[in-house]
Amino acid sequence: MGRPGPSIIQGSFVKRRKQRRVAGGTEDTTGSPSAAIMSKVFKKTSGNGNITLYLGRRDFVDHVDSVDVVDGIVKVDPSGLNGRKVFVYLTCAFRYGSDDLDVIGLTFRRDIWIKKVQVYPPADGNPTKTPMQESLLKKVGEQGCPFSFQMPTNLPCSVSLHPGPKDDGKACGVDFEVKAYIANEPSNPDEVIEKKDTCRLMIRKIQFAPTNKAGPKVALSKQFMMSDKPIHLEASLEKEIYYHGDPINVSVKINNETSKTIKKIKVSVDQLTNVVLYSSDTYTKEVCSEEFAENIAANSTFEKSFQVTPLLSNNKEKRGLAVDGKLKDEDTNLASTTLSQGDKEIQGIIIHYKIKIAVTASGGG
Template sequence: MDKSGGGSSGGVQRKEDAGGGRVAASVGEGSKTSGPEPTVNSQRVFKKSSPNNKVTLYVSSRDLVVREEGVDSLQGVVLVDPDYVQDRKVYGQVTLTFRYGREDEEVMGLKFCNEAIMALGQLYPPHPHATPRTLTPLQEALLRRLGANAYAFTLHVTPLAPPSVQLVPAKEYNGAPIGTSYEMRAYVADRPDEKPHRRSSVRMGLRVVQRAPRRWRKVLGVDGALLPSVGENGEQGEGNAEGVPPGIHSKAEKAFLLRSEGRVELEAWLDRGVFAHGENINVRVAVRNRSSRTVRRIKVLVVQHVDVCMFSNGKFKNVVASERSSEGCPLHPGATLLKTYPLRPTRGATKNWIALQDTLGATAAGACLASTVEGDEDEDRNNVFAIYVSYYVKVKAVMGGAMGGALAVKLPFSLVQPEDDDEDEDDEDRQPEPSSSEDKAAGGTETPAVVPTEEGDGGGTSLT
């Protein structure tokens, strides 16, 4: 290993991505060596080569996180063969593909997809008027390792880029993913608008994601911390100093035609307004029957609502968790029911299209539900490429009698993916592998790229 490796070696665990045969490499912390040599850490790198191996792309992450100040920039390094490029240039762009129809229904040249460029830049040679930017520790390590033909780049994605959402129809479908997807393209051309040749171009799938801030991890229960809860009387929480949304409370009552028949009161609470994927949502329900009617049963549903902005009728919803309980029912006049219903939103059989997380070209069979996607309150949702996803809990009390009817309340909440560091890999699963700067992928597939960085240079951090 070269000098930057500090003479230590780390184990490598390969992760196979079903989309296009792509492989990522995850390398653990290197062992300390005797003497004054610093501790060496390694970072995960995604590498993709063109079919002719003349252009190779290295990026630290394929997830671009939407933050308050905008979308994360795409930072990486491109390795070129100057003898092949000669007087031409290498351009890079981030492309949004919005597919709004099934691929198997495209006939007579009709395409149910649109494309838009979210970022565009010249990667090689460096533009003479480009603003100098500070390199990341990973970029510095790659430049030292790959040599003089490697060039660092930064592509700034427009803040109008909507998060990635994959729509799955109710009927079986095996075509191109429907919804919003992104990819990074690096190609050799004389002009940026020139159609690239397949053999000299690189295409790597990306995702634009919304995640909960890292400061919410304890509140989301990721670290096993105690969760805030509403009081015995169901008062709504006031939030906390971390800016986490407080608990959700809703109350409704139903009065009947004759005042002498009384009324039925229904209250429901959520201890928080934000939940992580895989968490149970504890819905606390209180029913007070102050009427002469009977409450037959209670229904608690978690509903996913999807709004495809391109179409005026592109709104649909699906039940992703449900609980129909007759425990404590029928609720006779003068009785009160207080019960907590645990629900976990999961993908199941649906009658409408359902929104899932983008799988970067892999099959959607194991994909989880899409996170909440919200637009700015000041906007009129005029982004035609956006797919907004929201969730709410619906609690329904069904009355008895010929004209009993039902009473319902809704509790909106957000389903998010916590922003977390890369998961630690088990040492027993790691396999040692020699690394070489001359490794190149055949046929345009990604290969493991292990980049050691010195701790003194700020390396070893996991980029998201």
């Protein structure tokens, strides 16, 4: 038996743009015409009731060359501040391990990027408001204080490493958090900020699917011992980017110049997860594999398209598989490919996929 290859081609998987479902937070339905740009409002109120955080959405799109502005409102009751200020921060963090690690002094969370702004008293006069903020202010009233964050383009998207069926605690991954809090200073390590003085909402940074390009193509030749002729294998995809759940058609061309008969063709999809923090470690998980029985005679040619569909539902038991970040209990899928301009290093978790084609030959010496 012989196995030339595998032939490897790169592909990308991204989240399909769809109507957002509500997950987490306190939900209000905005019925006024001025709020037509949004159908839901997410809010969280601090334990003491002095501040309430409002967001019009929780999914923010990475367009590769730019990222959606994170904009919202904090409703402030000045009577309960006792001279203190109100701040908001947006953080992108990598979490790893279980919360139990913190009990023995090991940190289980590392901030990749963080930005803080003071919203009350306003620190920058009268900033320009986004349409989303204008709609929220009409709902909240005069106590609303707007804030905006512009994320850089080199941050990873929301992603989690799928825990095994017997694993407890939080999954490793990258998440984004908007948090409002009451304090005297924005970042004084000696100041104790009580939980009742804070409110937060988790958000997601999701990958946008750019215009599809022509699919990749790769070719190789394999020569066996005791044979002076090779097998030529060419594989290609019809496009470069696929939405989750879309079938992938892999075109395979074979020129079998040997005296061997090809009996089987295997098409598999691997997920490559690169964890970039203090060092760079890459983990490979097979997310789809199909074998096709064929009979390609010696000194003959062959051309056929094979279809495979990688799905999270077929990989639920695999520990360490990367999946798109989710909010509370909503469904998710295999992690989207990390798309970047290539001019900035991305920290956190970087996702790629590759498709492998292998053929098995036998007989003929």
